[in-house]
Amino acid sequence: MKKDYIFPFFWQHGEEEETLRDYMRVIKESNVDAVCVESRPHPDFCGEKWWHDMDIILDEAKKRQMKVWILDDSHFPTGFANGAMEKKPIGLHRQSVYCYRRDAAAGDRVCFDAAEEPELPLSGFEQMMQQFGAYQKPERLYYDEVILDARAVRIKEDGAPGEVLELSLSADGKKVEFTPEEGNWRVYVTYLTRNAGGHRQYINMLDRESCRILIDEVYEKHFEHYGVDFGSTIMGFFSDEPELGNGGMYPADNILGTDQDLPWSRELEQRLSESLGEQYAEKLYLLWENGANPHETAKVRYAYMDAVTKLVRECFSEQIGSWCREHGVLYIGHLIEDNNQHARTGSSLGHYFRGLAGQDMAGIDNIGNQVLPQGEDLQVVTFLSSRDGEFYHFVLGKLGVSSGAIDPKKHGRTMCEIFGNYGWEEGVRLEKYLADHFMVRGVNRFVPHAFSPKEYPDPDCPPHFYAGGHNPQYRHFGWLMRYMNRVCTLLDGGKTSTRVAILYHAEAEWTGKCMLMQKPARVLAEMQIDYHFLPADVFCEPEKYHANLDNGLKVNGYEYRVLLIPYAQYIGKSFAQALEKLPEDQCGVIFVGGYPEGYYDSDDTLSERIATLPMVEQKDLKETLGKMGVFSLADAAICPADKDIRILHYLGAEDVFYIVNEGKDAYEGELLLSDDRKRYEYDPWRDCCYPAEMVEKEGILKMPLSLSSGETCFLMAGTAKEEMLKEKCRTLRDGEPGIELLDFTGEWTRSIAAAAKYPDFTGHTTKKEFRNVGEELPDFSGVIRYENSVKLDEVSRNVYLEIDDAWEGVEVFVNGASQGILVQKPFLYSLGTALHEGTNEIRIEVATTLERERCQDPVPGQPPKKFEDCKPTGIVGEVKLYRR
Template identity: 40%
Template sequence: MMKRLESVLKKENANYIFPFLWLHGEDEATLREYMQVIHDANIGAVCIESRPHPDFLGDKWWADLDVIIEEAKRLGMRVWILDDSHFPTGFANGAVKNAPKELHHKYLCYRTLQIAGPIKRVEFSLKEYMQPVPLPPWMPALPKNEDDFADDRLVKILACPVLKNEELGTPIDLTDKVKGDNVVFDLPEGFFKIFVTYITRNGKGRNDYINFLDKKSCQILIDTVYESHYAHYREEFGKTIAGFFSDEPPIGNVDGYMPVGPTGEPNQDLPWSDAAMKCLSEEFGSEGWKELIPYLWAPAQDKGKQAKVRGAYMQMVTKLVEECFSMQNGKWCEEHGVEYIGHMLEDCDMNMNLGASMGHFFRGLAGQHMAGIDNIGGQVAINGQNYGRHDQPACQDEAGFYQYVLGKLGASHGAIDPKKKGRTMCENFGAYGWKYGPTEQKYMMDHFMVRGVNRYVPHAFSPAPFPDPDCPPHFYAHGENPTYRAFGELMGYSSRVCHLIDGGKSCPDVAVLYAAESIWAGDGQSNIPVCRSLGQAQVDFHIIPADVFEKDGEYPFQFDGQIMRVNNVEYRALVISGCTYLEGNVAKFIADAVKKEFPIIFTDCKPEGIVAGTADENEAFTETIKECVLVPAEKIGTYLKENNVISLQTLMKPDDRMLTVYHYILEETDEFFVLNEKNSQIYAGEAIVKASGIPVRYYPWENRLEKVEYETLPDKFTRIRLVVDPLELCVIVFVKNEKELNDLNHISKITAFKDLDERLIASIDEFEVGHVDSRDYLNQLKKAGVTVHCKHTMVKKTGSEQVKAPYTGMQKMYPEYSGYYVYDAQLFLEQGKDYELRIDEVHETAEVFINGNSLGMKVQRPYTYTIPARFVQEKNAIRIEVATTLERKVKAIGGELWAMSAPGPLSPTGIVGNVKIYTK
């Protein structure tokens, strides 16, 4: 750990950032410029996206990639490649259209007739009912499909009694009643739904995409995209070329992003393949599963049989997706010396559904070498308030998925899967709009880093003409973005933090069972309420899938009765969201755990049985869990804290629901991260942490160390006094002894902890303000021969306005301006003393200079700057440079301002409030 801490203090840390670079077929000079500006923003890799490119896999594509690779080699950068011609992954650059028909999407579909019995000699046309429902005559006809779908296959014809609450009774098999093209049969008394189930390619989904349940179909993507790049750049694989990125590959049994359930929704065409038939028959030991097919779309009276067929179907789908797509892609990459990364559509519980997602978060990403998630369009917001509402159908976040589940879901997978090596990637910032600048961007980074995410794909650098309306913000925008320099500072900060949470081991308190199998079976509750309660109580957790309990599975699993270990991550309790049925391997573990008095805690309700369990097995299981604790989901966090069920890694006093804590061990050294997720209130209290040694506080933005007040407690616990500013990420690192402390002090002088006794000595009541266009600012730096992030450069401003305190921003004078505002003032101070300059509020970032010396840049409150005595003269020149976001300039041009985020008021520009000077 000391080596890691030494490297960040020396700014010699590794790179953890690889932003999207969108290619539109730009000229060579533009591509070279953009590779340079990405590098200059403290970034060591790039992820190129072909979505807007006019000639993917064509001559222009290879010419552009030649330039990018050449520049990457010159700059010491690495290149990731999005693996399709457009988003989402699976189109295979259009190759599916010309592939053999057997490799196209297949669907398990149905049509129904409703008939009241008793009735004799019912007759209907089978051909008529093995095709989609015809459109009403008043609706425009769909384009004629030349495909005759001659390979359609009948599965079963079943007459299901419709009972109370629209539940289906035991089906009557009518399949043998087919006479030629007709079905002729009798029905007894009752009301029936006749289900005609069949397999077809004529379904309503992404039919121009690969079939994710078919290995040969998935191979189309590899043959078309992966092999083409390998043929061109074989020598760069594993060197400059890092690997491929899949972006939200969809099972695709619906077209678009409409949320669909796993099963149980009527009128859903279900994904299918030849392998699906084989898997289900093997699972049931026969073709008996066909008798239960109607329960895939409608509720059954027999909930056990409903759970069995729905669970078996979703197990089949998600395991085939894992085998045919994710693992096949990952294996190809491994064999060719590169890695495979990306993410699926996670939104709320869509990650365990069909349609636009992959059915199972952990299986859909099983072949990838990093876990992956994404945050776009206002999903995560300061204070946990989801202000970015979607206009299109998608999950709203009142429940708290984005705030309390998303980051932990990704970090959990990164921690428990050996293939991931502890790495979790987050695609971040996309489509938040031009208003979204470094203030909120820093919070987004902190939000995910304190949950264990340690790789980032910022979204995006776009070399299209400014203002490109495609999902802003764009971090450079041909030099138009005034916050580009601040963005670079943020990337440097983020890599320093990531360097401290990579290569070690996270230390969660409990495991939460991933709810997929229980939800598939019916009536299972979402994990969201449990994760929300744990997060608000500072109880750290991982979400683990039922697959970890599978004998000889992919996850290294150990259990000694007191601690459950998955890939050497330790858990001291298992929390299970309320459900009716549990997966069989989970039930076996619980039976063993209960005997050994390992804490198994259910929320809201206990299961009634096991998916596919017999009556005797279900009875025995319910008896086993009779003594297990049952807690309301919204109280699980406080229950664990107040009842001493386990010894928590971190205990905050006073607690606060907007604090998030994370314990990580790196090189046998304990680290603790505390994020104050309130944007206006300071947290002042103490943390009691499970660690011993000497704690020091690391400030990753300033890249410095500070002593802390602490007290050693029994049983290897330590009490630490903490003051954490709004939106600040506090990092505490334990060093083993005084020698290690002295070694660090030689590298970076460790300052004393802050003395809160201070005295106001002056206010700056007037500034002379000018402005600098963003492109002009960067050009001045270039002409001066200094780097973008040089902290000792003064630029020339234009214009002059006298403004007086309290400052209200510059937007009234310049309502359409985006750029830099430069504030100059004179200040008399007593020499030989340290001072502190504080600005109440800034929109968006501020760098302070005294007598030409930079005191550093800040992107969020508190805008507090230390003025060291060595810079102080009797008469001092104070300069404050404030960079705005681009929202006002884009609005004046008439460009797309909000992207996918909800419209809101325009931000002020410049300094708002007062500027004051303090001394200790």
């Protein structure tokens, strides 16, 4: 099994050589064979100290047979170009277009001077920072503002727009005045500025020459130093959340029509001239005005965003990707997807698939309490936005997997940055849930966030997986990495069995009213039907996706039986024409929530064929899909139904069904499979196999399915190797016949050790029962040891130990020998081979998170956390030893 599916961030602050070498050892010993070197905190990126530190890291990587990825800038997000923009010509710097709007009645004088820029709106993030005195308005750096267009529109009594007047500009093109003699008017002044956005001295993502600066300042310099290692030790570069950068810092809900500046470039000007005509500037006010003709507004907004996102694809993503492949390395990373931002400007790139078009893997990230157990409907309002739980649970993972599946250059590879900034309270229990959440959706590469060699406690986005030896769960994290590597091995090199596609909603959101794609996605997920999101480019630029629509909807080796189109007020004409060619018997097309009103790129009326395609309301989608038959859209089903079970069928080197219970409650039922192939269960955590209890009836296989909350099941086709077969541990059920409970010899002895002092245990006490240790030791984080013994007159292989619950990582020792680590329920151990006649020593060690130790660390803008709000620690419930 190769182990370079995982390449955690290794943060650089300019540490000493000994620390860097020790951390490379630590990372390797956590079952990880690659790192992604993150330069963000380093004081001398691409300077002598940087090359010195990289020499050390690469030397250790070669010694330890590890791979290295490099984050591609000195500051977050990617695009700073290591500060090079400060000395570049002004024409290469970021530029925005903004529309100044003012209502005026008769006699009101409107005067606008671009050289005296009005206050642009602050984002929610900036407003929050302002409240704490941490926001300072950026200095004005540029003086090349120019007005593109100025006009006044009469507002009729019913509020509709009427007569339009073009307004004259001053000789320098920076000023305009207007005083209406009668009536009510709205003045629009559209102008260009470089004094907008949160990152003004960053490259312009819409300008090829500007984007090339990042390559020259970072990529080329690394090639000069380490070209001989490219493609061997050095795997490639990672772009972290590149952005268009308009609007305030991290804007939320910044769809077109809201008050924000928008990206601009000289290339964009040329594209708009081609699509909207030479007088395009007179139409730009429709990017902000919501009360004008909706169809004309849709056409202008589509033309603008289509040009913006294609320029991002060409100038930034594909230019860097091409450079990397020409130099023998890969290009990876992700943009900001959060809360539907993937289809917007500002902190993202306007279109997920185009923004990552040049990369060799699809990429997403999940940090900071985005995906949460049973968090589909959890609404959390922050200074950034209101959390859209449906997006994180039903879009995020599948968005990345969709790109990895349909883009030929990605070869089915999807990377997820994961675990970061959940706080010290995140431990392996939550991390296991998060890993399964994304892997069961098809993600097969991970960048855990992060290993920080800074002195503990580093307050930067915890948890940190080693934390200078202070993290009690470091060894448990290593077991999790081994598990994830094994699962990723199963999910690589093949493809998923996916038969339903959902149209990506970017163009729909740009141009009018729409349904977000998570709405139909949720219905599919809760029916255990796998799906991909397809951008309209699949239909309009089929060559980019190896797509063929002549005999159904076939994209890069996938064949879809159903295409769902979430409600869109407008659709593209070329997309509609492609739909008309799809044979109904090969791929059914269903509009969800309503028919479109027209095209966003044409004045033609919708064809009759579009109006005859089926349409269902969202609430009826489940019933409509159900009528297609249990196995028409998936290869597996469960009985009884349960909305929280997720199933992935992956066809790779192994034919595997991957099943996860994401619900809070245990599931008891049956798994139904559409074929009659012989199968066995595989346990990637323990790396062993179990016989599968399967019954064939009328060509359908049935198997009992029992899953605790968070538990997984892997069903493999074929016959398991004899040496890997074991009897599966099963939870003890009340009143189960044939069970003999075994008694421990006395009270449990409990002791504790901080992680940095393990295994030096102190504080020995005796306990008759188990309870939350946090109630007794509220600020303790570390390892809690429980010791007892059991006397056996005879040895049996069928002896099991079961722990009701524990927080968090559990390791059981019998007579001094470890029986392995478990990090989630059910905590079940088969002890038969480790026991002997006479007295047997039983030791249970539970590793906590660092939450309680760090509980009352100050967090800006938040009250101190209370110990009683922390998770429990230690064993909670009973420990049962029994012979079955």
